[in-house]
Amino acid sequence: MYNYSNDNTARRYKAHVSVLGTTQLHLRNPYIIAWWSAAFPGFGHMLLSKYLRGYALFIWEVIVNVNAHVNSAMIYSFQGNIDMAKDVLDTRWLLMYIPVYLFGIWDSYRTTVDMNRIYLLADREDHRFNGFAIGALEINYLDKRNPIVSLMWSLCIPGLGQLYIHRILTAIFVIIWLVIFYYFSHVQEAIVLLILGDVKEATSVLHSDWLLFIPSHYGFAIYDSYINTVENNKLFEKDLRKHLTMNYQSKKFQILKGQKVK
Secondary structure, eight states: OBSSOOOSOSSOOSEEEETTEEEEOOOOOHHHHHHHHHHSTTHHHHHTTOHHHHHHHHHHHHHHHHHHTHHHHHHHHHTTOHHHHHHHOOHHHHHHHHHHHHHHHHHHHHHHHHHHHHHHHHHHHOOOOOOEEEOSSOEEEOOOOOHHHHHHHHHHSTTHHHHHTTOHHHHHHHHHHHHHHHHHHTHHHHHHHHHTTOHHHHHHHOOHHHHTHHHHHHHHHHHHHHHHHHHHHHHHHHHHHHHHHHHHSOTTOOOOTTSOOO
């Protein structure tokens, strides 16, 4: 159930609140979105709430990257061992990886530019949208939340910040893949060995093809939860301001330009 049912009379809507999360249009920097797509294909599209495309590119990146051994080659390159980096790469997978990687960057940039234009038109139209949703499994509503709290929970475990602001789809996706990355990289096992002082064994147990996914995963979860908390707060303030103006402000109230209101 929703507090307001869209009558589909608007050409564009700024936001939609459902039991799975709050989806909204707002201005974004195309270069930042493209950068996240470069860091990890799919992240840029997930920031734009284009989940199906983002999930597809994310899964493609994991499958092809692991089979092409791109992450292992990157580590050897950082160490200056270029010959070993060349030997470890699987060209059968690598040649499939490059075009899709470039497409993810280009498409996220293009989509961001288009969505910014749509937002400006939707903001000018300023049509009403629902701000409350209740269902059998979940309740979601517009409310102000603390961006720092989102950031801190994402630092603990990626996905918790998204749960805090009710981005359910992103939260589930991020948490599931974090478990997969942890398991196959053996990073938890390496941390225990490192605490015990066995540095050599901790290093040898790590799986580099999976390990390098984790920093990008953490960075995305932190950025996504923080920025969406900020934007949700802005959306809440705009919606509340409009509600108070329509229902409680006198119709005779006017602010005359150049004159003080008593």
